[in-house]
Amino acid sequence: MLDDAGSGQVIGRLDQMLNSGQLTPALTQQARGLRDRLCAGVRVVILGPKGIGKSQLRDVLLGETAPATPPSAFALSIGHTDTRAEQIQDPNVHAETLQNPFLELATVMDVAASDGTEVFSERIRWALSQADIAVWCTQCFSEEEAALWAQASDHLKDHSFLVLTKADALASVGTLQSQIANLQAVAAEEFHSFFPTSTFHAHKALRAGDEISETQLAASGVKALRQTLSDLAASGQRADVDRALLFLQRNETQDAAVSVPAPGKKKVTPQAQTYEKALALLRGRVADLTTAAPQPDAVLENCSTLVEDLAELAAAHTQSDASFDAWRNDLYEASDKVVLMSLENDLRSAADAATIILQLKRDLDIRLAH
Structure with missing residues (x-):
């Protein structure tokens, strides 16, 4: 059925439409935008203050160690294929390819922090404009962080996560439970969900070349985060397919449309x-x-x-x-x-x-x- 089309099928139909040369310039631009969007996947941006543990969380989330962000870039974009990596045109973004199942749904972007408050604010503003889903890493969600997050749209807030990092360090000084309670209250107002995480041991296993066990992943808190994030990304991908289908239904010729088989008697x-x-x-x-x-x-x-x-x-x-x-x-x-x-x-x-x-x-x- 038409509405059951997958992203690969829809991309193929958009390619066919673009190659036909029958579209107006405005429709051509729209079709290319929809195709690029489907190729890039749902954009997940990892944000937070410097030294908070964003990259460590990213590696455990993906189950493999990604390269560091080069000095010439302030964001590292990780996709599943070379085609997806090529979608990143911004000179401040360095694109890398990893063969991770989660990346079939999403492109993950790790935004580097900065010592300068003004520069960091600019980077956050840019990152929020790129994000479909934001993962904000924190330990206290300070007033400065709240002010930066206030730039996010309500739509993005409804599709984003507040993640407490280094929960083990807070537990060692006896402040974990109170901090969780504080951040849960913030997440209820400003985010889709809240997840406390402790990635030290899981990341240590990754650096040693070992796979993260299911027990380690669950104990780190990242397993629950990954599942919820995957579900939300899958929903976003389906929404992108539906938007492309709406465009195709408006502009595809009748003979190119997919016929719907008559249902059998039930x-x-x-x-x-x-x-x-x-x-x-x-x-x-x-x-x-x-x-x-x-x-x-x-x-x-x-x-x-x-x-x-x-x-x-x-x-x-x-x-x-x-x-x-x-x-x-x-x-x-x-x-x-x-x-x-x-x-x-x-x-x-x-x-x-x-x-x-x-x-x-x-x-x-x-x-x-x-």
Whole structure:
């Protein structure tokens, strides 16, 4: 199905469209931007004060020791392939390639700190502009750090992590629990999640040429961080694919479109009947998102109306089970998110809202296929 396309397939379709020479200059630029975005992966930026342990955390997160940032650069970008590394055009960024499974989803950027407050602030501002997900490393999240983090958008804050480094050192002086409590309060307001970490022993094993055991990884706190980060990066990658699919649906010729096979006959349950009605509603209204002019207010209004109609349809269903209840809860959560995005009323919020609609449609396709 069209909405089940992977990033490789979508990149191929974008290449075909670019090579056709049929696009206007503006559409060509947009298609290249979408393709480069898919090739680069979700951009994870590791930030924090000098000497806080960012690079050590990065190495344990990736499971291998990355090279140091060269003097001529203030950021080290690590990708999975040479193609991805070539996406980095900034002269202040040094690109390296590591064959790590996590890097199939993301490009990790380690931003070097600086002794100068003004220079560091400039680097943080630049890094925040590059990030899809930020990992802020700290031991106390000082007022200076909070002031720098205040530059981040609300969208980025909702997709970022506060990481306490060197937790073992704090434990040795008896301040770990109080610091965790303080930082949890900060994370609840400013970040997606909070993770205390202690990477000394795991990083020592890496430097000795050994693999980090699952026990060491779990004890370091990085295992939980990696899993949550992977899930968020996978969601971001799916969102990038969906945005590219929206572009393809608007601009691809009809004969190049992927046909959807007719589904086989299945036993119709009351839940399936509701799913069918919801899917029919989505199919009829997704066209409004793919053909309308990309004005944020129009897209957000369409999305808001659609999720409200879907929620009403789900609420009217009197017979349910655990699976249906989970789907209905997902609808309510999607409705809440779209309402918040409508308040922001910008292009990024409109794109995120459209992505939520496509995710709801994909989920129904999967439910009805089984």
